[in-house]
Structures are given as structure tokens and as C-alpha cells.
Amino acid sequence: MPELPEMENYRRRLVEAVRNHVITDVEVNREKSVGVPVAEFVRRVNGRTVVDIVRRAKHLVFALDSGDALLLHLMLGGSMHYGTAVQRPLDTCQVIMSFGEQHLYFVGLRLGYLHLLTASELRAALAKLGLEPFDPALTPQLFTSLLTRRSTVLKVKLTDQHVIAGIGNRYSDEICFAARVLPLRKTGSLSGEELAALYRAMHTVLEQAIAAGGYMASPFSTTDTTTGGYNGRFFVYNRGGEACRVCGMPIVRTENAGRKVFYCEVCQH
The missing domain is CATH 1.10.8.50 (Helicase, Ruva Protein; domain 3)
Known part of the structure; x- marks a missing residue:
């Protein structure tokens, strides 16, 4: 299961690739991976701008310009790949977010998830997590x-x-x-x-x-x-x-x- 270093590495790659980019298309192949009905996920995500990507513990949060957020936890077997349609992974992709000709492929989200949450739902989902290892408060x-x-x-x-x-x-x-x-x-x-x-x-x-x-x-x-x-x-x-x-x-x-x-x-x- 990816831990803090792996998710921080992903965060840095994602910031370079998709921050401040508009999501031009969304494909969901497994409803359980996104936590809401597919039609609702597509309606609330498609056309939005990813304003930032932050990490919290083993999670990544994609902050959207609507105020909603995508909360990612890869769990066992999950990974991400970014590239063109020709570079699409051979494995099944549970979710695909497109940014023009480039696509972000979410693979192995069977135990993991990419849940669409409101701001209050996101706060509740992360509320019980402890301090980060690099938090200055952790003296x-x-x-x-x-x-x-x-x-x-x-x-x-x-x-x-x-x-x-x-x-x-x-x-x-x-x-x-x-x-x-x-x-x-x-x-x-x-x-x-x-x-x-x-x-x-x-x-x-x-x-x-x-x-x-x-x-x-x-x-x-x-x-x-x-x-x-x-x-x-x-x-x-x-x-x-x-x-x-x-x-x-x-x-x-x-x-x-x-x-x-x-x-x-x-x-x-």
C-alpha cells in the first residue's frame, strides 16, 4: 500500500501535470470507486478546474474550483498514470479524467477510491487523522x-x-x-x-x-x-x-x- 513518500511523490507529479488545468472529460467504469452515482460525478467534475492537489497522510485531495474535492486513497493495488490515449495502461481503469489530449488514469481502485466530497464532507473524512510526521506541531x-x-x-x-x-x-x-x-x-x-x-x-x-x-x-x-x-x-x-x-x-x-x-x-x- 502506498504510504506518505509514494503519495507525496504522486502529489508533486500531479501539481506539475494538472494543477490549474480544466477537466475536459470524465469516464467512470466502477461506481463504487467514486462514492456517488456516475451521472452525478460526471456532472460535478466535468468542466471544473483542478486548483490544487494536496496530500493528507496517505490521501491526496484534488481541490476543484467549485469547492468540491476528490479524495483519493489508492489502498492495495492502486496507481495512477498520466499520458495520451496511446499511452493508456493495459490494466482496467476505474476512472479516467481527461485534460485535453492528456488523460489521468486511475488503476486498481477496487479497494481504493476517488470519492467526490463537499468541503464539509472532506473535513469530516479527514478529521480523525493524527499529525503529519513533518508537522512543526509534532515536536x-x-x-x-x-x-x-x-x-x-x-x-x-x-x-x-x-x-x-x-x-x-x-x-x-x-x-x-x-x-x-x-x-x-x-x-x-x-x-x-x-x-x-x-x-x-x-x-x-x-x-x-x-x-x-x-x-x-x-x-x-x-x-x-x-x-x-x-x-x-x-x-x-x-x-x-x-x-x-x-x-x-x-x-x-x-x-x-x-x-x-x-x-x-x-x-x-
């Missing part, structure tokens, strides 16, 4: 308070979108590795130094992943040479049984609360 002191307020498994707390928004399975494991802390530790057992290391690691790992274009393998467009640049750079995630890039010992793969967990039992404590 080291508040970070410590949020993680230790109720002692639970560290990975569970890092991936709780009501606590800190935008971190998922992949980057929680990478953050823990960078901080040299086991992801299965109880947050109440973390020392002040370990909490400080986690705070620094959160910023470092996410900044590096954003700069490299995240892990999504397929490019956003034919001119996109950035997307997916972080793929293959993970230290632990999805590397169970492979050698740790620091100490050489096998990476451990296990599960907790239905989530895959990867770590090095030598490098992390």
Missing part, C-alpha cells in the same frame, strides 16, 4: 507523549493513523531499523534516547524515500524518471531471510496483529 516532546501515552507494540503505534498519519508497514519497519529499535518493543519500555532516535529516524527515512520517489515500480508518465527510485533500498522490509546490509545476519520475518514485521535481531534491540 520531540509531543512525539514521545503520543508513543508512550498507552504502552503498546511500537509498530502498531507508528502505523496508527490516528496517532501519526502517513506511516504504514514498510516505513515503520525501516524507521525502527534506522533507530536500532525492535519494532515489537512495547512503547512503555523505550528510553528517552531510543525515542529521540525514533523521532530522528522518522524524518530521515521519510525524507530519503520522498527524494528518491518512493517504491512504486510503475512510472507516473513517460517523462517520469523519479518514481520508484527507493525500491530496492529497503534495509529490512520484505527481506526476510536475506542478509542484513549492516551486519550480514538474516533478516527476521514475523507477524504481529496481522501485519508483516521485518527486523534484524542483531542490529536492533
Whole structure:
């Protein structure tokens, strides 16, 4: 599932491609993906201008000049592609938004969605999300308070979108590795130094992943040479049984609360 770095990478590509552009046509091939009847979606979206694209946690918000918004969550298997009709993806496209001769293809929106919302509906949909990792309000002191307020498994707390928004399975494991802390530790057992290391690691790992274009393998467009640049750079995630890039010992793969967990039992404590 795309996390903060992947969605931030998409946001930057979309700003370059479609911000301040008029939507000249809309095609919806799966009504459940848009959250309203197809006819209503087309009526309220077609002809509108995309005035901005912002990210909130793992979501993207397409702000329209009408005051409505499109709330995107790719979930598992979702992706976007931008190009001409000749460059249309071979996979089924649940939604297609056209900008003249260029088209924005939404692929794999079966668990994901592109919901059309009013301003008040958008506020309600995002109201329960926690602070962003880069929000200035998330100070080291508040970070410590949020993680230790109720002692639970560290990975569970890092991936709780009501606590800190935008971190998922992949980057929680990478953050823990960078901080040299086991992801299965109880947050109440973390020392002040370990909490400080986690705070620094959160910023470092996410900044590096954003700069490299995240892990999504397929490019956003034919001119996109950035997307997916972080793929293959993970230290632990999805590397169970492979050698740790620091100490050489096998990476451990296990599960907790239905989530895959990867770590090095030598490098992390």
C-alpha cells in the first residue's frame, strides 16, 4: 500500500501535470470507486478546474474550483498514470479524467477510491487523522507523549493513523531499523534516547524515500524518471531471510496483529 513518500511523490507529479488545468472529460467504469452515482460525478467534475492537489497522510485531495474535492486513497493495488490515449495502461481503469489530449488514469481502485466530497464532507473524512510526521506541531516532546501515552507494540503505534498519519508497514519497519529499535518493543519500555532516535529516524527515512520517489515500480508518465527510485533500498522490509546490509545476519520475518514485521535481531534491540 502506498504510504506518505509514494503519495507525496504522486502529489508533486500531479501539481506539475494538472494543477490549474480544466477537466475536459470524465469516464467512470466502477461506481463504487467514486462514492456517488456516475451521472452525478460526471456532472460535478466535468468542466471544473483542478486548483490544487494536496496530500493528507496517505490521501491526496484534488481541490476543484467549485469547492468540491476528490479524495483519493489508492489502498492495495492502486496507481495512477498520466499520458495520451496511446499511452493508456493495459490494466482496467476505474476512472479516467481527461485534460485535453492528456488523460489521468486511475488503476486498481477496487479497494481504493476517488470519492467526490463537499468541503464539509472532506473535513469530516479527514478529521480523525493524527499529525503529519513533518508537522512543526509534532515536536520531540509531543512525539514521545503520543508513543508512550498507552504502552503498546511500537509498530502498531507508528502505523496508527490516528496517532501519526502517513506511516504504514514498510516505513515503520525501516524507521525502527534506522533507530536500532525492535519494532515489537512495547512503547512503555523505550528510553528517552531510543525515542529521540525514533523521532530522528522518522524524518530521515521519510525524507530519503520522498527524494528518491518512493517504491512504486510503475512510472507516473513517460517523462517520469523519479518514481520508484527507493525500491530496492529497503534495509529490512520484505527481506526476510536475506542478509542484513549492516551486519550480514538474516533478516527476521514475523507477524504481529496481522501485519508483516521485518527486523534484524542483531542490529536492533
